[in-house]
Amino acid sequence: MLYLLPVLLVFFSLFFGRYMLDPVSTLGILIVGSANAVLEAISGTLPLLTGQPCDLPMLEQTWESVESTVIFQIRLPRVLGALLVGGGLSVAGASFQGLFKNPLVSPDILGVSSGAGFGAALAILLSGNPLMIQLSAFCFGIIAVVATYSISRVYKTTSTLVLVLSGIVVGALFSAFLSLLKYLADPYDTLPAIVFWLMGSLSAVSNDDIIAVAPPILIAGFCLYAIRWRINLLSVGEEEARALGVDTERMTGVIIVAATVITASAVCISGIIGWVGLVVPHVGRMFVGPDFRRLIPTSALLGASFLLVVDDISRTLTATEIPLGVLTALIGAPFFAYLLTKKKVGWT
Amino acid sequence: MILEVDNASFSYDGITRQFDGITFSLREGEVLSLLGRNGTGKSTLIKCIMNLLRLQNGRVSLNGQDVAGMRPEEIARQIGYVPQVHNTVFPFTALDFVLMGRAPHIATFAVPKEEDYAKADEAFSRIGITHLREKSIAEISGGESQMVMIARALAQEPAMLILDEPTSHLDFGNQMRVITTIDRLAAGGIAVLMSTHFPDHGFMISHSVAVLQGGRMIAYGRAEDVITRENLLTAYGIDVCVRYIEEAGRRVCIPLHTCSCRDGKGDARAPLRQSIGE
Numbered sequence: 043m044l045y046l047l048p049v050l051l052v053f054f055s056l057f058f059g060r061y062m063l064d065p066v067s068t069l070g071i072l073i074v075g076s077a078n079a080v081l082e083a084i085s086g087t088l089p090l091l092t093g094q095p096c097d098l099p100m101l102e103q104t105w106e107s108v109e110s111t112v113i114f115q116i117r118l119p120r121v122l123g124a125l126l127v128g129g130g131l132s133v134a135g136a137s138f139q140g141l142f143k144n145p146l147v148s149p150d151i152l153g154v155s156s157g158a159g160f161g162a163a164l165a166i167l168l169s170g171n172p173l174m175i176q177l178s179a180f181c182f183g184i185i186a187v188v189a190t191y192s193i194s195r196v197y198k199t200t201s202t203l204v205l206v207l208s209g210i211v212v213g214a215l216f217s218a219f220l221s222l223l224k225y226l227a228d229p230y231d232t233l234p235a236i237v238f239w240l241m242g243s244l245s246a247v248s249n250d251d252i253i254a255v256a257p258p259i260l261i262a263g264f265c266l267y268a269i270r271w272r273i274n275l276l277s278v279g280e281e282e283a284r285a286l287g288v289d290t291e292r293m294t295g296v297i298i299v300a301a302t303v304i305t306a307s308a309v310c311i312s313g314i315i316g317w318v319g320l321v322v323p324h325v326g327r328m329f330v331g332p333d334f335r336r337l338i339p340t341s342a343l344l345g346a347s348f349l350l351v352v353d354d355i356s357r358t359l360t361a362t363e364i365p366l367g368v369l370t371a372l373i374g375a376p377f378f379a380y381l382l383t384k385k386k387v388g389w390t
Numbered sequence: 391m392i393l394e395v396d397n398a399s400f401s402y403d404g405i406t407r408q409f410d411g412i413t414f415s416l417r418e419g420e421v422l423s424l425l426g427r428n429g430t431g432k433s434t435l436i437k438c439i440m441n442l443l444r445l446q447n448g449r450v451s452l453n454g455q456d457v458a459g460m461r462p463e464e465i466a467r468q469i470g471y472v473p474q475v476h477n478t479v480f481p482f483t484a485l486d487f488v489l490m491g492r493a494p495h496i497a498t499f500a501v502p503k504e505e506d507y508a509k510a511d512e513a514f515s516r517i518g519i520t521h522l523r524e525k526s527i528a529e530i531s532g533g534e535s536q537m538v539m540i541a542r543a544l545a546q547e548p549a550m551l552i553l554d555e556p557t558s559h560l561d562f563g564n565q566m567r568v569i570t571t572i573d574r575l576a577a578g579g580i581a582v583l584m585s586t587h588f589p590d591h592g593f594m595i596s597h598s599v600a601v602l603q604g605g606r607m608i609a610y611g612r613a614e615d616v617i618t619r620e621n622l623l624t625a626y627g628i629d630v631c632v633r634y635i636e637e638a639g640r641r642v643c644i645p646l647h648t649c650s651c652r653d654g655k656g657d658a659r660a661p662l663r664q665s666i667g668e
Binding site for chain 2: 140143144145268269270271272274275277278279281282284285286287288289327331332333335
């Protein structure tokens, strides 16, 4: 059931919108369009392999080209972006909650969002080129986490408490830098751009963006999925985990690297999207319990579905887009409050 | 010899020694109790034995192999550890929890298989707590959760159990239940090292007792030889008397204390002395 949810939502999101398409023809466009793309790819590469020219017949196009542009150039990248960002942030958040033995932890606990926000603002001020903004956000996100980790290494351990404290330090530092940049920015031009970026949006996501961020998010997500049972062990405490034979230092490293790659990749195409990484794992826990073996995949599916729905609402509810970061909390908070009163979570 | 600790010493800062010159050994089926006042280094010694902390001097060997050169999972296949307190953040079920004991036998990227579930169930039934299997560990009592911790350690299939003050937080009945369980496991061939605050545990189930004081081992040997008025006075700074109690079939320690609140005159010692026959 849960596995089917994102699939249905993707399909729904593709035909639903200000430019309405009818579901049947959407399905047709999807199937025929992808089939044509595959055929084209085959007829493009086959001659290279065999040395013989190859002309495969293309399937007939029965729709207006604007329809396929809406689907393949505008909605599909946006839908895929919402799935990747929502699923990625949720998995990163769930893993960090296990690693730090704290259900109040979100993926930006080590400063990745603050770093990325500063990086994006810096690029907006200096160049305004979208590619530069993404690259700068990604790099500064990583730099912030590296700084956090280096500070914590002064204590010669990877004690998670020291890590969290250094994360707070680095986060505060980058937030201060960000405020400074906002103060310096042109209030009619670059300042609004910075503010909009910080509120998060998927409206500018292109197919190229998806091709760039999908591999790191999927690979890092798979790493976390592969060690999902070990996260159970880490979540009962560092000393106990080591006594159970877990190489805690290496596991901590793997989780931090994977979650940081996911968050930095997500943030660089979407801007700052709060709430998802904190709350979706809790919703997941209400459904499948605290065992990370089931919580990691559940969080991925729930997070992807949730952000997709929120993004659909953000682009259709009003004539202008509502920033995603605003809507995630606006929709998510009451929903979570409802769940809290309906289902017992089992905290003591 | 399963465990040999040879002239072990440890220091956190390299200057003040937590303990120094500790030597003892443990065979299969043997129970060793560590006595000593709070902060005298019992827990630190236990961490050193599991190589969670590194000794400054001396050597700890498991079945003849130096722990300093062993990987964490190799040590975890030999030693099952039951920590003093467990604070659960996430409300795992007891089954999930006991399954964690299978970690040293499961590859890094793998999850527990059917045989691991079977071993976990075996651990449950060996402790006699199968009824707790599906319960959340956040909801069970302190005594039950201590049993679950012991079951988890058993699921590691260790040659030896280390328990850090296994009865500290338990009520009167649960204390005895845990001690009986440990006794049964030792009779089944597992070596047990436990730290405890109750000298009586030495008489109940221990083959040998070691007393730590000021970072030194002031006594080590049979419980009857080690748990004496003199040693306990040195170790804890209180006066006790040790008596054989026929109904229990063993000796017990009783702290001698003048009670001033009971009769108002400050002489409760006389009736106490009478009742214990001194």
